[in-house]
Amino acid sequence: MNTLSNKNSYSTITGENKPKLTIVKVGGKIVEEPASLKQLLADFAKIEGNKVLVHGGGRSATAMATRLGIESKMVNGRRITDIEMLKVATMVYGGLVNKQIVAGLQAIGVNALGLTGADLNLMRSEKRPVKDIDYGFVGDVKEVNASIIAELIIKSVVPVLAPLTHDKSGNLLNTNADTIAGEAAKALAEYFDVTLMYCFEKKGVLMNENDDESVISVLNPTLFEKYVSEGIIQGGMIPKLENSLEALHAGVKQVVITRSDQIHTDSGTRISL
Amino acid sequence: MNTLSNKNSYSTITGENKPKLTIVKVGGKIVEEPASLKQLLADFAKIEGNKVLVHGGGRSATAMATRLGIESKMVNGRRITDIEMLKVATMVYGGLVNKQIVAGLQAIGVNALGLTGADLNLMRSEKRPVKDIDYGFVGDVKEVNASIIAELIIKSVVPVLAPLTHDKSGNLLNTNADTIAGEAAKALAEYFDVTLMYCFEKKGVLMNENDDESVISVLNPTLFEKYVSEGIIQGGMIPKLENSLEALHAGVKQVVITRSDQIHTDSGTRISL
Numbered sequence: 001m002n003t004l005s006n007k008n009s010y011s012t013i014t015g016e017n018k019p020k021l022t023i024v025k026v027g028g029k030i031v032e033e034p035a036s037l038k039q040l041l042a043d044f045a046k047i048e049g050n051k052v053l054v055h056g057g058g059r060s061a062t063a064m065a066t067r068l069g070i071e072s073k074m075v076n077g078r079r080i081t082d083i084e085m086l087k088v089a090t091m092v093y094g095g096l097v098n099k100q101i102v103a104g105l106q107a108i109g110v111n112a113l114g115l116t117g118a119d120l121n122l123m124r125s126e127k128r129p130v131k132d133i134d135y136g137f138v139g140d141v142k143e144v145n146a147s148i149i150a151e152l153i154i155k156s157v158v159p160v161l162a163p164l165t166h167d168k169s170g171n172l173l174n175t176n177a178d179t180i181a182g183e184a185a186k187a188l189a190e191y192f193d194v195t196l197m198y199c200f201e202k203k204g205v206l207m208n209e210n211d212d213e214s215v216i217s218v219l220n221p222t223l224f225e226k227y228v229s230e231g232i233i234q235g236g237m238i239p240k241l242e243n244s245l246e247a248l249h250a251g252v253k254q255v256v257i258t259r260s261d262q263i264h265t266d267s268g269t270r271i272s273l
Numbered sequence: 274m275n276t277l278s279n280k281n282s283y284s285t286i287t288g289e290n291k292p293k294l295t296i297v298k299v300g301g302k303i304v305e306e307p308a309s310l311k312q313l314l315a316d317f318a319k320i321e322g323n324k325v326l327v328h329g330g331g332r333s334a335t336a337m338a339t340r341l342g343i344e345s346k347m348v349n350g351r352r353i354t355d356i357e358m359l360k361v362a363t364m365v366y367g368g369l370v371n372k373q374i375v376a377g378l379q380a381i382g383v384n385a386l387g388l389t390g391a392d393l394n395l396m397r398s399e400k401r402p403v404k405d406i407d408y409g410f411v412g413d414v415k416e417v418n419a420s421i422i423a424e425l426i427i428k429s430v431v432p433v434l435a436p437l438t439h440d441k442s443g444n445l446l447n448t449n450a451d452t453i454a455g456e457a458a459k460a461l462a463e464y465f466d467v468t469l470m471y472c473f474e475k476k477g478v479l480m481n482e483n484d485d486e487s488v489i490s491v492l493n494p495t496l497f498e499k500y501v502s503e504g505i506i507q508g509g510m511i512p513k514l515e516n517s518l519e520a521l522h523a524g525v526k527q528v529v530i531t532r533s534d535q536i537h538t539d540s541g542t543r544i545s546l
């Protein structure tokens with residue numbers, strides 16, 4: 001495929017007028033149950049302008065592995081992808097979940113195109129080196145062909161990205177959906193004003209973990225450090241937000257942490273520099 | 274996605290100078306065993322110019338269904354696709370087989386893009402009406418978005434088509450890979466001089482079914498009728514060749530019946546009007 005011959009044709013030199021792009025990452029139960037998937041796709045369709053959907057599917061993969069008598073090996077809470085589990089991931093992520101999303105979006109007028117990192121060589125990864133733990137067929141992203149994805153988006157195609165990459169040597173590799181979304185967002189920041197939206201079970205980052213309505217609406221590096229020092233932000237949310245800040249430093253305009261039923265609204269926690 | 278604004282920009286009004294396109298349909302064991310798949314992809318890569326690969330995967334689907342305890346229901350030798358079998362087809366055709374082919378082609382420099390009929394709304398079908406037999410979630414192709422496929426091909430993308438379509442109402446449907454190849458060939462004949470290549474276990478249509486080397490190298494409607502009347506062509510080969518002639522009458526330039534290890538050569542049976 002030809003790369004975009006002149007990417008500045010739709011962005012000014014200062015980058016102030018780049019078109020907007022929203023990348024939504026959803027995972028877990030939302031995409032794996034017909035009713036919640038249907039609602040999600042309706043909400044996603046309401047997002048105006050250019051958009052990309054990145055999905056997980058770990059629960060379905062685990063359930064399918066169980067049905068096939070394949071043991072889901074976990075080390076420190078992380079899945080080990082052996083060759084049998086890679087086949088399950090390829091079937092479930094690349095086939096079942098991805099194509100059901102694509103068909104569901106096409107039914108409501110969204111011109112979806114399901115993609116893995118192997119398709120059009122969009123995301124090349126390398127098998128994670130074995131240090132203390134052998135994660136198996138897990139790929140760390142090394143290269144994103146952002147110009148090809150951008151070219152599709154400009155033509156009003158809505159990419160639906162499955163959490164699979166390839167090593168360009170014929171092997172598919174399992175890659176975390178959060179990572180796919182983050183790497184796509186960083187690479188596409190050259191072409192678009194990117195809002196990267198992570199869906200969680202809560203409405204956003206909470207001031208008080210016991211009050212689901214206590215959403216912090218705005219965060220930036222200064223506020224993040226303040227809230228961490230005050231113990232308001234803690235635990236697993238810290239690395240998540242550190243990854244968000246890293247994406248912002250890499251050119252992503254805004255990261256939003258929200259709940260899937262709010263993706264088409266201004267709710268949630270909006271993080272920018 | 275924008276349709277091609279002026280399809281005549283790469284074909285003359287007489288159609289004499291349309292670019293060539295080879296559509297190869299492979300199925301069965303070839304794409305489902307790593308060694309034969311690797312050889313097939315190497316041979317496919319040797320085909321010069323524009324090309325499309327259409328694959329089956331029925332054996333893998335049956336094997337996966339068996340592992341999952343799903344009964345493969347057959348009526349008159351044809352598979353009945355119930356909702357559980359549709360999920361297996363979506364996983365195996367759209368995920369496992371398709372993405373392994375795409376990764377394998379990318380490894381040897383072919384810019385493959387795996388597609389179902391749902392992606393980019395490429396092939397819309399309708400669930401086959403129930404007459405004597407309820408085939409279940411099987412789709413009869415009603416519409417092919419040939420201009421979108423043509424646009425990809427012109428950009429040197431190599432579509433890899435899985436035997437799945439959609440009804441544009443959110444449902445994926447199982448569609449025979451021979452049908453996918455035939456419908457794609459007929460629709461793309463508007464843009465290309467299409468050679469449609471069906472891979473069989475034999476080297477081509479045989480003069481003598483007991484002599485694998487007795488390949489009929491050239492066929493046309495007159496010769497076809499002659500060989501049928503002489504009893505040389507008989508049985509299941511008759512409807513296959515009738516379908517080939519129908520494709521030719523619909524604008525396909527040439528149909529080739531060959532063996533998968535010959536797809537990059539001039540061997541096999543070449544059928545034209």
